Amino acid sequence: MRNSISRRAFTAIIILSVVVPVVIAFIIFSEGKTGFGNWARVLPGLNAIFNTVTAIALLFGLIMIKRKNVQLHRLAMSIAFVLGALFLISYILYHSSVPSVIYGDLNQDGILDDMEQQKLGSMRDVYLTLLLSHIGLSIVVVPFVLSAFYYALSDKIESHKRIVKYTWPIWFYVSVSGVLVYLMISPYYQ
Numbered sequence: 001m002r003n004s005i006s007r008r009a010f011t012a013i014i015i016l017s018v019v020v021p022v023v024i025a026f027i028i029f030s031e032g033k034t035g036f037g038n039w040a041r042v043l044p045g046l047n048a049i050f051n052t053v054t055a056i057a058l059l060f061g062l063i064m065i066k067r068k069n070v071q072l073h074r075l076a077m078s079i080a081f082v083l084g085a086l087f088l089i090s091y092i093l094y095h096s097s098v099p100s101v102i103y104g105d106l107n108q109d110g111i112l113d114d115m116e117q118q119k120l121g122s123m124r125d126v127y128l129t130l131l132l133s134h135i136g137l138s139i140v141v142v143p144f145v146l147s148a149f150y151y152a153l154s155d156k157i158e159s160h161k162r163i164v165k166y167t168w169p170i171w172f173y174v175s176v177s178g179v180l181v182y183l184m185i186s187p188y189y190q
Contacts, residue, residue, distance in 0.1 A: 004159045009150050017143040020088065027096045040097035043090045044182055044189065050087040051178035054080045058172050074152070080171070081149060087178075101188050103127045108188065127184050134177040141170045 005013070061076030102112050104120040104127075117124065144167040151160035 004156055005147060005150060006154075009154075013143050013146045013150070016146060017139075020142060021139045024092065024095070027092060028100060036093055036097040040094050041189065043094035044186070047087050047090050047094070048179050048182035048186075050083045050090065051175045051182070054083045054087070055172060055175035055179070057083065058168065058175060062168065077149075077152070080175075081145070084145070101185055103131075103185050103188060105188055123184075127181070130177055130184070131181050134174060134181055137170050138174045138178075141167060141174055145171055 057076045057080040061073050061080065064070075064073040064076055099110065102110065104112050104116050104124050106116050106119070144163055148160055148163050148167050151157070151163065
């Protein structure tokens with residue numbers, strides 16, 4: 001990835017790729033919440049919409065580039081990129097305002113007791129597997145998405161093509177799995 005990216009762009013990509021997950025982890029695991037108010041509780045649903053539209057834009061962008069329609073491909077991918085940025089802002093606002101929700105916490109007391117775990121059965125394992133793969137790949141994909149956009153914007157199309165072979169499927173999975181994670185956890189929101 002480094003050889004065809006300018007030093008300044010490479011540095012920015014690395015800094016963003018490290019700082020963003022560290023800031024998010026700090027916010028999620030911090031005890032104090034800033035308290036943006038009850039309006040922040042709508043953000044997970046909004047994030048699911050961002051992820052849904054991102055997945056659609058990614059599919060549309062793929063179809064457009066296969067049809068050699070570069071203009072619509074760029075538009076679709078730019079929409080996906082902007083939605084990703086909006087998702088990130090919304091995600092940070094939500095997690096800095098509201099305590100994390102526990103999958104399976106039926107009585108919403110912040111504790112997953114034995115009875116609740118028994119009712120869940122193996123679904124908690126399914127949820128956690130999906131969640132962890134979503135989180136892990138969302139961290140991994142950031143430098144690749146940023147690099148792909150750098151290559152496209154700097155007209156380094158061959159480098160862009162090489163990196164998106166791997167970037168696109170991961171980004172698509174992160175978008176779709178984000179929606180699935182939301183659908184699975186949404187019954188436990190207060």
